[in-house]
Amino acid sequence: MKLELLKIKHVTINLLEKYFTGESIEYKNIFAIIIPIFVDQTFLILMSLLNTAMISSAGVAAVSAVSMVDSLNIFLANVFIAVATGGTVIVAQYKGSGNTLMVSKTATQAINVATIFSVLVSVLVIYFHMPILNALFGNAEEDVFNNAKTFLIGSCISYPFTAIFQSVTGSLRGVGETKPCLKLSLFLNLTNTILNVLLISIYKMGVEGLVISTIVARTLGTTASLIYIVKYNETIHFQLKSVCRIDYAIFKKIMFIGLPFAAEQIFFNGGKLLTQTFIVELGTPALTAFAIANSLAMLFQIGPNALGITSVTVVGQCIGRRNIQDARKLIQSLLGFSAILFVIAAAVILPLFPLLIKMYNPPDEIIPTIFTMIIISAIAQPIVWSQSFIMPSALRAAGDSNFTSIASLLSMWLLRVILGYILGITLGFGIIGVWVAMIVEWGARGIIFAWRFKGKKWYAHKLV
Structure with a gap:
């Protein structure tokens, strides 16, 4: 038995060295990055799943409202998260090149820029919240609309905290320090969940309870992240006195990655929002089915999402050393590993569907629809x-931000939005038609990125 275990260990190490070791980075370093991110993503998704299940106790209107505004939240929050991602890429490349001084300066600028963007977004959305909600969800039922209004304003208040937190953890991931990211994320999400249990499940405060717990948890999580990088981190050397200083040379580099990504997120998630508006036309049951299916589908994506986040650090550091061969090899390895994780996830999750669906207490008539959507996924x-999600993260880490953004926008609007409307509304396939259009869009986008990866232009940008 011991001999067999030694053989398995030997074979595993050989495979890891073959596929996940290069001149720039070894498999031990890569998995030291992947594992904390994987645990982090697991908790994030499970907390989201639990929170959605808890809010379902407040009724179908509450679930639908939270689902609608979450789409808008993703649309808005990704603008400043995109800027923070620009910081992560530049930090990773400076780390790969060995320039520790610029690592520190870039991390500080990433936090500054993301904070400015998030405050502007928050103020604008709070001021124009009624026209925005009327334009997007004017056809929703009155109780759904009122819940959406409460959730949107509360979410806007929390945006700056999210921006700072994402910038801090993004910079830490850029230098490969994922363990503190994990601890900070666990602290924020566990705090959020405990408050949700208290305010939603015990005190029955519904959407108002969700808003309060979100703001408090993000405030505490952001405070903890700033305390960590000011007092305890020895790589970034963040100083509060540098917060208001803008270094325009670094600012331009961050914006070179961040602005195209931000524009992509605006139009990409704008397409998802537009899709949501014609889902509203299908009625509250369809909207609820879509929300629950989306929530369950995220369980499949825990591992692959972790690999996508890891790819930014790994590829960024390879490109910082100008080792293109390592970058190509490790991108392909991460893609293959992702496919394996999806198969394992399906084998584990599908048999548990009857138990998972009970968490949401959905009407019986929409359960077959939800199951069909999950099987398709x-x-x-x-x-x-x-290919559709990890590949663009890797290409962006090499500085290929304009191409990835344009490709994502075109595929979203030409396929997910237009095809979704044709299948879902015009041809009458309903929510299943919208879901299939999303899958088709993933496939088309993946083909485009695979074609780009075969060429040389994706690594031609020299940022550091």
Whole structure:
């Protein structure tokens, strides 16, 4: 038995060295990055799942409202998260090149810029919240609309805290320090969940309770992240006195990555929002089915999402050393590993569907629809998801931000939005038609990125 275990260990190490070791980085370093991010993503998704299940106790209107505004939240928050990602890429490349002074300066500037963007977004959305909600969800039922209004304003208050937190953890991931990211994320999400249990499940405060717990948790999480990088971190050397200083040379580099990504997120998530508006036309049951299916589908994506985040650090550091061969090899390895994780996830999650669906207490008539959507995802994701989501993260880490953004925008609007409307509304396939259009868009986008990866232009940008 001991001999067999030694053989398995030997074979595993050989495989890891073959596929996840290069001149720039070894497999031990890569998995030291992946594992904390994987645990972090697991908790994030499970907390989201639990929170959605808890808010379902407040009724279908509450679930639908939170689902609608979450789409808008993703649309808005990704603007400043995109800027923070620009910081992560530049930090990773400076780390790869060995320039510790610029690592520190870039991390500080990333936090500054993301904070400015998030405050502007928050103020604008709070001021124009009624026209925005009327334009997007004017056809929603009155109780759904009122819940959406409460949740949107509360979410806006929390945006600056999210921006600072994402900038701090993004910079830490850029230098490969994922353990503190994990601890900070666990602190924030566990705080959020405990408050949700208290305010939603015990005190029955519904959407108002969700808003309060979100703001308090993000405030505490952001405070903890700033205390860590000011007092305890020895790589970034963040100083509060540098917060208001803008270094325009670094600012331009961050914006070179961040602005195209931000524009992509605006139009990409704008397309998702537009899709949501014609889902509203299908009625509250369809909207609820879509929200629950989305929540469950995220369980399949825990591992692959972790690999996508890891790819920014790994590829960024390879490109910082100008080792293109390592970058190509490790991107392909991460894509293959992602497909394997999807298959494992499907084998574990699908048998648990009857138990998972009970957490949401959905009307019986929409359960078959939800199951059909999950089956479609389970079949398609190992084939198309990784090329569509991990590949652009890797290309962006090499500085190829303009191409990835334009490709994502075109595929979203030409396929997910237009095809989704044709299948879902015009041809009458309903929510299943919208879901299939999303899968088709993933596949088309993945083909475009695979074609780009075969060429040389994606690594031609020299940022550091």
